[in-house]
Amino acid sequence: MKTERVRFAPSPTGWLHVGGARTALFNWLYAKKHDGKLILRIEDTDLDRSSEKYTESIKEDLKWLGIVWDEFYKQSDRLEIYERYARRLVHEEKAYHCFCTEEELEERRQRALDGGRPPVYDGRCRNLSEEEKQQYREEGRESVIRFKLPEQQPNVVVPDRIKGDVEFESLTTGDFVILKSDGTPSYNFACVLDDHLMEISFTMRAEDHLTNTAKQMLLYEALDFNQPQFGHLSMLLGPDKSKLSKRSGATSVKDFRKNGYLPEALVNHLAQLGWSSKDNQEIFSVSELTKKFSLDNIIDSSQVFDRDKLDWFNNQYIKRAELDRLVDISAPFLQQGDYIEEDLKEDERETLKKVLDLIRPSLDKLTDLKDHEDIEIFYGSLELNAEAEEVLNWKSSPAVLRELEEKFSTRESLSPDEVSTIVKEVKEGLEVEYKEVYKPLRAAVTGKISGPEIKEVLSILGPEVTCGRLNSALESRS
Ligand code: GLU
Numbered sequence: 001m002k003t004e005r006v007r008f009a010p011s012p013t014g015w016l017h018v019g020g021a022r023t024a025l026f027n028w029l030y031a032k033k034h035d036g037k038l039i040l041r042i043e044d045t046d047l048d049r050s051s052e053k054y055t056e057s058i059k060e061d062l063k064w065l066g067i068v069w070d071e072f073y074k075q076s077d078r079l080e081i082y083e084r085y086a087r088r089l090v091h092e093e094k095a096y097h098c099f100c101t102e103e104e105l106e107e108r109r110q111r112a113l114d115g116g117r118p119p120v121y122d123g124r125c126r127n128l129s130e131e132e133k134q135q136y137r138e139e140g141r142e143s144v145i146r147f148k149l150p151e152q153q154p155n156v157v158v159p160d161r162i163k164g165d166v167e168f169e170s171l172t173t174g175d176f177v178i179l180k181s182d183g184t185p186s187y188n189f190a191c192v193l194d195d196h197l198m199e200i201s202f203t204m205r206a207e208d209h210l211t212n213t214a215k216q217m218l219l220y221e222a223l224d225f226n227q228p229q230f231g232h233l234s235m236l237l238g239p240d241k242s243k244l245s246k247r248s249g250a251t252s253v254k255d256f257r258k259n260g261y262l263p264e265a266l267v268n269h270l271a272q273l274g275w276s277s278k279d280n281q282e283i284f285s286v287s288e289l290t291k292k293f294s295l296d297n298i299i300d301s302s303q304v305f306d307r308d309k310l311d312w313f314n315n316q317y318i319k320r321a322e323l324d325r326l327v328d329i330s331a332p333f334l335q336q337g338d339y340i341e342e343d344l345k346e347d348e349r350e351t352l353k354k355v356l357d358l359i360r361p362s363l364d365k366l367t368d369l370k371d372h373e374d375i376e377i378f379y380g381s382l383e384l385n386a387e388a389e390e391v392l393n394w395k396s397s398p399a400v401l402r403e404l405e406e407k408f409s410t411r412e413s414l415s416p417d418e419v420s421t422i423v424k425e426v427k428e429g430l431e432v433e434y435k436e437v438y439k440p441l442r443a444a445v446t447g448k449i450s451g452p453e454i455k456e457v458l459s460i461l462g463p464e465v466t467c468g469r470l471n472s473a474l475e476s477r478s
Contacts, residue, residue: 004202057254082193121174144179147219196223265317273305339379374451
């Protein structure tokens with residue numbers, strides 16, 4: 001059986017968008033599922049808009065997502081190939097040089113629009129004689145190469161593995177440019193040549209490329225190339241159901257990376273935007289995804305990129321993350337919050353592990369660590385809120401805190417169980433309710449009346465810090 005070869009072909013004219021990342025992911029899953037190959041092809045022939053900076057960041061984002069490509073190409077390295085094929089089509093009279101200037105084209109476009117006609121190229125240079133061409137050249141006009149659309153424009157039917165057949169009754173494109181005057185190819189032309197030369201078996205991209213696919217099919221025909229199979233993914237929408245754009249908040253993978261999302265969370269959300277395992281499973285490891293992914297389960301309707309859902313996934317993965325890794329990826333955010341230094345000593349690292357383990361159930365994204373209430377307990381300065389003050393003003397509170405302080409201060413360390421035992425002893429000794437012990441204890445140590453499990457908090461802070469806070473609560477009230 002022939003190896004399946006798919007590709008992801010971004011233009012490096014901006015940061016990798018989540019829509020592009022989903023296309024990359026689906027192609028990669030498809031390749032993995034079929035033991036095939038993923039080709040990363042950078043479509044950088046628009047020299048003005050493309051930049052190396054974006055190429056590098058696309059590669060970085062894909063790596064971060066765990067998407068691994070098998071072959072890498074850049075179209076700007078292949079210009080000579082496109083030129084050669086364009087000349088071939090000219091030679092076969094399937095394409096021609098066009099000398100119309102931008103101004104002329106614009107004027108005719110406007111006239112067509114005014115007259116209610118489609119603003120397409122009118123074929124003026126289709127049949128220029130050698131003399132006319134020569135004259136244009138002597139005038140110093142530059143030329144582009146245009147593809148000659150078949151006289152009798154056939155209906156184009158795109159056989160789509162996701163959508164079924166998609167029919168285009170007439171392609172109002174006119175003879176389109178395949179090679180620009182600076183020698184660079186147009187997207188459609190380079191794409192067809194590369195998909196063919198790179199032996200792509202299945203071209204899967206977003207559905208906003210459907211009309212391009214129809215045009216490309218005409219090029220396959222003219223070039224006498226076999227077509228790959230095609231598949232078009234429905235579009236991603238913002239929460240307001242309009243096209244996902246900057247207005248919908250962060251949309252680039254880089255933003256999510258910087259904003260404290262785990263790649264697994266983004267992969268999980270993207271995987272389920274247009275694909276479903278049909279068994280209600282939501283959390284997938286990459287290996288499960290590659291096993292279960294199938295074109296049969298692709299959903300052909302637009303999908304909402306749902307930030308709340310992404311946060312939910314992120315929280316799930318934060319809760320599951322290995323603690324050492326969580327420390328590593330959280331550290332930059334804690335440094336931004338001025339909670340920790342860059343170089344953690346071994347014991348500081350161990351403490352941080354415990355802190356993160358304790359607070360992670362309430363963590364949606366790592367940026368939240370920059371000013372997380374629960375982080376303040378361990379790394380911030382203690383400030384009592386009004387409710388905490390009120391609890392500390394209970395009549396029973398000073399005696400409770402004094403007793404607790406006395407007992408804690410005899411310990412070298414505090415386990416959660418020891419805290420429970422001491423709390424019980426104090427409750428019984430002073431003949432008060434549990435809440436009359438726990439609440440002032442929490443208020444004095446954390447400054448609040450709710451938060452993470454207090455036994456765990458104390459066991460991380462240790463007796464010294466705990467007693468210090470109990471003493472200052474007592475002092476400020478004496
Ligand atoms: N460079 C095109 C884009 O970024 C690629 C489309 C395709 O996959 O053919 O939209």
